[in-house]
Amino acid sequence: VKVTKEQTAANRETLLRTAGRLFREHGIDGVGVAEISKQAGLTHGALYAQFPSKEALAAEALAEGLRRGFARMTAAKASGELPGLGDYLDFYLSNRVRDDIGGSCPMAASASEIARQDEAIGARFTAGFTATVGAIEAALGDSPVDATRRERAIAITAAMIGGLAVARATQKSDPAFSDEIVAAMRKMTGLIGGEADASFTAEPSLPARG
Amino acid sequence: VKVTKEQTAANRETLLRTAGRLFREHGIDGVGVAEISKQAGLTHGALYAQFPSKEALAAEALAEGLRRGFARMTAAKASGELPGLGDYLDFYLSNRVRDDIGGSCPMAASASEIARQDEAIGARFTAGFTATVGAIEAALGDSPVDATRRERAIAITAAMIGGLAVARATQKSDPAFSDEIVAAMRKMTGLIGGEADASFTAEPSLPARG
DNA sequence: TGTACATCAGTGAACGCGCGTTCACTGATGTAC
């Protein structure tokens, strides 16, 4: 059942997106190749025709998720204009993002699992984290905190990842506290970053569909 | 093969500690009851005589790990004296703690996995996180950041958990960067917390054995 | 443009394996008398 080159590429893309979403939702150890293949509308044999192992798929799905995140972030801004810290916070750290783990950042979804996975996966994580720190650093303003721009960027990125993970972990048993964590992390990262404008400490409103 | 009450209690304790360590090292989904029982010197049948399911064991092991952490933290200080923020940072966020995932805090080791586990596990996490925020809040000093004590305590606790997870995720592929993350998180959480003394921004030295 | 055929993405049965859990049984403990 050979298919066109275009179909093959589309199937690969579908596998990567489906795998990325399921890995974020259920963890890398928490979902199998059968379920990924099924939700992608293929068999596991097709998956193995495109990827040598589940681990390789996981590494590529992580990279794909990071790439898509960066693309969405920059595309959201009018061309030529760089995103500010508030844009990053709205994109990354909100109740809406917390509730959409399947569609959100793979670093936050899988942070504590990465160290247990193969080195290929860790390398993708490190690349994504480094890139995010660089982007955040470029968006920093003045801050009352006596630290270098790089130190502040690292702290903000790690705090966003940790804040999301903690907000998700507490959500079922104490939803109000989970909301409080999100709000506190938005406020504190904004203050450290130097964008003390109150506009981004409130939740961003839902954008129109489509 | 009935054993004494004391032996039963000791076996339960061994199971909890062994399970806690293995869950931290390999993740809750990453280790089975056979391995836990074996390393505890028992059979899986003994495990099921003490705990109704793996999930219940995981919830109790998480609670036990948190309890032990708090006990160690307060015992480290002379009786009557409360730990300061620097003590928490030394206890929680350092290269040494990063390298000893099996012996460290279960919240940092499993942060992103908790949301996927049963509600009983999430409830234990929430209790531990709330208690930690309370303890950190009591240890805060003056800060240049314009936020409430509670907001600062939440941010520091989430940042320590996120910082540790990120430092571990990046360690294999970029050890120097991992060290830099730990140092930046120590410095930034110290500044936010209001303990700007340089003494705790450097790594604590190894305590004497025994 | 039309025909012959090599390619190879995708199918689905099968593999060995380890998972969480159950259960009939064991035998020292600890209680009742």
Next chain:
DNA sequence: TGTACATCAGTGAACGCGCGTTCACTGATGTAC
């Protein structure tokens, strides 16, 4: 204190199941002529 026996923590074989991976096969694609 000594004897009889119920208790129950722990043993180990067995269960059904889903895991990641392999492989003989299929058949439309896309190339060679």
